[in-house]
Amino acid sequence: MIRLIALLVLLAGPVFAVQPDEVLDDPALEARAREISAGLRCPVCQNENIDDSNATVSRDLRLRVRERLLAGDTNEEVVDYLVYGKPGEFAGFGEFILLRPEAEGANLVLWLAGPLALILAGFAGWATIRSRRSAGTATDLTEAEKSRLQEILKS
Amino acid sequence: MITELGHFALILAACLAVIQVFLPMIGAQKGWRDWMATADATAPAQFILVGGSFAALTYAFVTSDFSVLLVYENSHSAKPMLYKVSGVWGNHEGSMLLWVLILTIYGASVSWFGGNLPEKLKARVLSVQAAVSVAFYAFILFTSNPFLRLDNPPFDGQDLNPLLQDPGLAFHPPFLYLGYVGLSMSFSFAVAALIEGKVDAAWARWVRPWTLSAWLFLTIGIALGSWWAYYELGWGGFWFWDPVENASFMPWLVGAALLHSAIVVEKREALKSWTVLLAILAFAFSLLGTFIVRSGVITSVHAFATDPERGVFILAIFVVFVGGALTLYAARAATLEAKGVFSLVSRESGLVLNNILLAVAAFVVFIGTLWPLFAELVLGRTLSVGAPFFNAAFSPFMVALGIALPLGGVLAWKRGSLKRAMTSMMPVLVLSLAVGGLGFAMATGRSGLAPLGIALGAWVTFGGLADLWMRGGKNAFGVRLSRILRLPRADWGKALGHVGLGITIFGISALLGWQTEDIRTAQIGDRFPVARWEIELKSVEEVKGPNYTAQRAEMIVWDGPRQVADLFPEKRFYPVAGMPTTEAAIQNGILRDFYLVIGDPQTGGGYAVRTYVKPFANWIWGGAILMALGGLLSLTDRRLRVAAGATRATPNATVAAE
Numbered sequence: 027m028i029r030l031i032a033l034l035v036l037l038a039g040p041v042f043a044v045q046p047d048e049v050l051d052d053p054a055l056e057a058r059a060r061e062i063s064a065g066l067r068c069p070v071c072q073n074e075n076i077d078d079s080n081a082t083v084s085r086d087l088r089l090r091v092r093e094r095l096l097a098g099d100t101n102e103e104v105v106d107y108l109v110y111g112k113p114g115e116f117a118g119f120g121e122f123i124l125l126r127p128e129a130e131g132a133n134l135v136l137w138l139a140g141p142l143a144l145i146l147a148g149f150a151g152w153a154t155i156r157s158r159r160s161a162g163t164a165t166d167l168t169e170a171e172k173s174r175l176q177e178i179l180k181s
Numbered sequence: 182m183i184t185e186l187g188h189f190a191l192i193l194a195a196c197l198a199v200i201q202v203f204l205p206m207i208g209a210q211k212g213w214r215d216w217m218a219t220a221d222a223t224a225p226a227q228f229i230l231v232g233g234s235f236a237a238l239t240y241a242f243v244t245s246d247f248s249v250l251l252v253y254e255n256s257h258s259a260k261p262m263l264y265k266v267s268g269v270w271g272n273h274e275g276s277m278l279l280w281v282l283i284l285t286i287y288g289a290s291v292s293w294f295g296g297n298l299p300e301k302l303k304a305r306v307l308s309v310q311a312a313v314s315v316a317f318y319a320f321i322l323f324t325s326n327p328f329l330r331l332d333n334p335p336f337d338g339q340d341l342n343p344l345l346q347d348p349g350l351a352f353h354p355p356f357l358y359l360g361y362v363g364l365s366m367s368f369s370f371a372v373a374a375l376i377e378g379k380v381d382a383a384w385a386r387w388v389r390p391w392t393l394s395a396w397l398f399l400t401i402g403i404a405l406g407s408w409w410a411y412y413e414l415g416w417g418g419f420w421f422w423d424p425v426e427n428a429s430f431m432p433w434l435v436g437a438a439l440l441h442s443a444i445v446v447e448k449r450e451a452l453k454s455w456t457v458l459l460a461i462l463a464f465a466f467s468l469l470g471t472f473i474v475r476s477g478v479i480t481s482v483h484a485f486a487t488d489p490e491r492g493v494f495i496l497a498i499f500v501v502f503v504g505g506a507l508t509l510y511a512a513r514a515a516t517l518e519a520k521g522v523f524s525l526v527s528r529e530s531g532l533v534l535n536n537i538l539l540a541v542a543a544f545v546v547f548i549g550t551l552w553p554l555f556a557e558l559v560l561g562r563t564l565s566v567g568a569p570f571f572n573a574a575f576s577p578f579m580v581a582l583g584i585a586l587p588l589g590g591v592l593a594w595k596r597g598s599l600k601r602a603m604t605s606m607m608p609v610l611v612l613s614l615a616v617g618g619l620g621f622a623m624a625t626g627r628s629g630l631a632p633l634g635i636a637l638g639a640w641v642t643f644g645g646l647a648d649l650w651m652r653g654g655k656n657a658f659g660v661r662l663s664r665i666l667r668l669p670r671a672d673w674g675k676a677l678g679h680v681g682l683g684i685t686i687f688g689i690s691a692l693l694g695w696q697t698e699d700i701r702t703a704q705i706g707d708r709f710p711v712a713r714w715e716i717e718l719k720s721v722e723e724v725k726g727p728n729y730t731a732q733r734a735e736m737i738v739w740d741g742p743r744q745v746a747d748l749f750p751e752k753r754f755y756p757v758a759g760m761p762t763t764e765a766a767i768q769n770g771i772l773r774d775f776y777l778v779i780g781d782p783q784t785g786g787g788y789a790v791r792t793y794v795k796p797f798a799n800w801i802w803g804g805a806i807l808m809a810l811g812g813l814l815s816l817t818d819r820r821l822r823v824a825a826g827a828t829r830a831t832p833n834a835t836v837a838a839e
Contacts, residue, residue: 043416045780046702046789067565073423075567078416125567127552132560136552140545140574147537155530158451158523 043078045085050092059092062101066091066108067123075125087123184249187237188328191278194230194285195318197223201311205304217304221292224307227314228282228289235269235282238327242269248334251275251327257340257757259728267351268341273475273491274327276354280471281317283355283362287391288314291366298387305373306366313365316498324491340728340757349409357402357429361467363395364432367439368464371457372506375513380453385446388460390816392443396436397812403429404805415763417776417793419692419801422571427550428470431543435463438539441532449521449529449594454514455536461510465503466543472499473550524596531589531597535582542578549574583637583686586679587644591651609647613640620694631694638687645679674815681807688800695796704787708739711792714775715739721779721788729753734779734788736766750779774798 044063050056060077066087068079076084076091087108094104111118121128129137201223208216238251242265247253255272256265264271270279288310295303321327344350370388374380406426411419420426439459445452476492523529549566556562587609588602617636652668653661697712708717719735731753738746748766755762768775773796780789 044700046700046783049700065567065569067567073421073565073567078414078418120563122563122565125565126569126573127564127566132556132562133564136548136566136570137574139548140541140578143541143544144537144578147541151533151537154452154455155523155525155533158519158521158529159525 043080043084044088048085048088048092050096055092055095058101059088059095062091062095062104063088065105065125067125069119069123087119183237184241184246184328184330187234187241188326190230190234190237191318191328192322194227194234194281195315195322197227197230198311198314198318201227202308202315205311206308209301209304209308212301214300217300220304220307220311223311224285224288224292227311228285231278231282231285235278238275238278239266239269242266245338246334247336247338248331249327250329250331253331253335253338255341256338257728258337260340260346261727263348263351264341264346267345270354271341271345271350274321274325276358277317277321277325277475278327279355280358280362281314281321283358284310284314284317284365287362287366295387302370302373302377302384302387305376306369309369309372310365313369313502316502320491320494320498324494340755343729343753343755343758343760343762344413347409347413349405349413353402353405353409355402356398356405360395360397360399360402360429360436361432361470363391363398364436364464364467366391366395367436367460368502368506371460372509374457375506375509378513378516380446380457380517382447382450385443385456386820389440389443389447392436392439392460392463393812393816396433396440397809397816399429399433399436400805400809400812403433404802404809407805408802411798412765412767413762415765415778416791417765417774417795417798419798422549422568424550425470425474427546428466428473431546431550432463432466432470434539434543434546435459435466438536438543439463441535441539445521445529445532449523451519451521451523451529452533452536453517453519454510457514457517458510459536459540461503461506465499465506466547468495468499468503469547471495522595526592526599527597528589528592528594531585531592534585534589538578538582538585542575542582545575545578546571579686580637583641583683586641586682587648590644590648590675590679605651606644606647609640609643612643613637620691623695631690634690635687635694638683638685638690640683641686642680642683645676645683648679649673649676669818669820671815671818671820674811674813674818676811677814678808678811681804681809681811683804684800684807685804688797688802688804691797692795692801697794699792701790702783702785702787703790707787712794713740714745714794716777716790716792718788718790724751726753728757729755731764732779734777734790736777736779736790738768738775738777746775748775748777750777752779752781769799771799772796 050059063077064075066076068074068076068081068084068087070081070083071079074084076087090108091104094107099107105124107116107118109118109121109124127133127136201220204216204223205220208214208219238249240246241249241252242256243262245252245256245258245265247256251272251274252268255275256268260268268275270276288307291298291303291307291310295306298306367388370384370391374384403426406429407419410421411417439456442452442456442459446456472492472495475495476489521529549571552566553564556564587606588599591602591605592599613636616639617632620635621632649665649668649672650661652672653665655661656664699709699711699716701709703709703718705718705720708715710716715738717737717739719737721732721734724731724733731751733749733751736748736750737744738748746768748768750766751764753762753764754760763778763780766777773794776793776795776798778791780791782788
């Protein structure tokens with residue numbers, strides 16, 4: 027029975043993300059691997075990075091990240107390798123796996139949306155405050171009120 | 182039979198809602214009191230009917246009536262009772278029924294507690310509310326009927342997704358829906374006010390409690406969901422910027438902005454048209470959230486309903502209501518004249534800044550959530566927008582908000598002095614920087630920004646407390662204390678809400694900065710060091726639960742010779758659903774959580790074991806609870822209950838009464 031359960035559990039796939047056998051001996055390199063992994067999306071999952079994912083392909087990706095790091099790549103080189111691949115050797119997964127889209131081309135709209143909205147909202151807010159500030163200084167008295175005021179001042 | 186009665190009750194409620202759309206609105210236009218009064222009968226009647234309908238569905242789940250398709254698909258006779266009940270809303274059809282149930286609760290509440298509302302406003306609000314209900318009744322009856330039967334009832338059901346069989350998640354949807362749907366009240370009030378062409382201090386005071394309650398439920402709902410993710414998903418993540426999370430976060434942000442701008446309308450009769458727009462937008466984001474979740478249009482972990490027909494239906498509801506309200510707004514906004522005057526440095530301006538930052542932050546979340554969809558449909562690119570984007574693009578606005586909050590909170594209305602605010606907050610600033618410095622000294626180097634976040638959290642927290650303290654005036658300690666204790670509850674709510682926000686910021690920063698992680702293969706009997714503790718894998722055994730089997734480990738946390746915790750992490754397997762789950766064992770502490778996970782047996786013997794020490798993790802949700810409590814306290818302020826009546830609603834009467 028226990029064997030059967032163990033088998034079922036194994037068939038259901040690993041429930042773990044990073045496995046002990048993947049962890050690099052060099053803590054600095056492992057930390058870099060983690061940093062890179064956090065920005066890479068598991069290609070078959072729904073919004074999970076490869077570190078948190080249980081899919082086999084994520085394990086492959088994690089191992090590749092570490093392979094490249096051990097080969098001496100910089101973080102950018104590792105990411106570029108996984109996204110665009112290496113001609114003749116590996117096709118790459120495309121920009122889909124980037125959880126942080128590159129700030130180029132149409133993606134600039136995405137990246138600049140916040141700052142631009144802030145500037146626009148800032149102007150709108152400024153205009154509102156200005157109009158509220160000047161509203162008080164203007165005299166809004168009607169002719170009748172003015173003459174009444176004159177009367178009061180005279181008496 | 183009972184199921185059919187439930188179905189019938191729902192249809193009847195839909196008919197009543199149609200009546201409620203027209204009679205009160207026509208009555209309000211023509212000034213016919215008896216027509217307006219019909220809403221007071223139909224709104225509670227709708228509630229009773231939908232309540233009965235919901236009870237009928239619950240009965241089918243509790244009695245495991247597998248002749249009902251929905252029960253067959255989402256339940257199992259061996260499932261614990263709690264999850265039989267929560268299974269009612271753990272699926273698309275049932276959750277939509279819960280949605281309309283809450284909609285009718287709010288409608289009935291306006292009828293019951295809205296005695297101080299002017300007759301016409303109340304009639305119009307209930308009419309708009311009924312229009313929203315009609316749309317959702319139609320949605321349920323035509324595309325998502327929960328009462329469908331099976332011709333040949335099967336022997337047993339297919340069980341609920343095991344991830345959803347959890348106390349945290351059982352109550353997460355109802356709270357979230359109370360929030361989402363509560364914002365429909367603000368929407369109805371906004372539309373009614375636009376039809377009437379009148380927004381004044383009294384209106385703001387009536388709309389505030391509804392917004393406040395919606396927002397506080399949303400806070401609890403989001404916190405529950407985040408807490409669930411923390412302990413259930415197996416690595417202690419608490420926020421993933423998943424589209425479905427964003428769907429609840431956007432209305433929360435806009436709702437928070439609305440709460441603050443409504444204060445300006447209430448106290449100073451300014452920002453009227455902006456507040457009305459926010460009320461419309463807040464509900465628009467609720468509908469958008471419903472669309473995202475229910476259509477599955479954006480692939481995400483939560484998308485358990487992928488059916489284009491439903492998506493299109495909700496999109497139509499969205500377009501009709503939001504489009505209609507915005508058109509009405511465009512036509513009428515100019516008539517909403519501002520009255521109050523304030524200078525550049527004032528509480529009003531501070532609240533304008535609050536609104537700018539919250540609205541822009543919500544906009545960033547909006548763009549980021551929908552960008553992959555846009556890129557695929559328009560640009561033909563498949564790309565992802567995930568946590569790293571949001572961390573970079575969203576956080577700066579929250580940081581700016583946090584920096585400004587304690588200063589803006591103590592500025593005077595109309596004309597304040599920034600210098601005075603700075604001087605009074607100087608001790609708080611020094612204290613916060615000291616806390617941040619301490620954080621820097623103790624950080625494990627995981628995130629360089631953590632100490633800044635810790636300082637910011639402290640700044641907001643202590644700033645909230647200092648605000649309260651200053652309200653006591655420069656008196657002797659005892660006098661001061663009693664003055665503070667006698668402050669209106671809304672002031673306490675404000676302080677508590679802000680302190681809660683600060684604590685959440687602190688918790689998130691501390692967790693990111695100080696977390697320790699350990700992944701290894703451990704043999705039974707092994708003892709290994711993690712941070713300043715030692716973890717022992719004592720034993721692993723097979724156990725059997727009601728509807729699952731599990732591999733359960735016993736692990737002990739040692740602090741030197743002293744045993745700190747005895748924990749039992751599990752790896753479960755649900756045979757009916759064919760799905761494994763990890764049940765992390767967590768020892769919750771005020772200063773840190775021990776978070777242990779047991780994994781698969783390894784080929785060389787032993788088990789994969791993950792250990793985390795998560796400092797101040799509970800402060801994240803503790804802060805959220807404080808925020809919700811702050812909202813609750815504000816809600817019980819007598820000024821909201823003893824509302825300004827219609828007769829007293831002359832422009833400055835309510836302000837003068839402060």
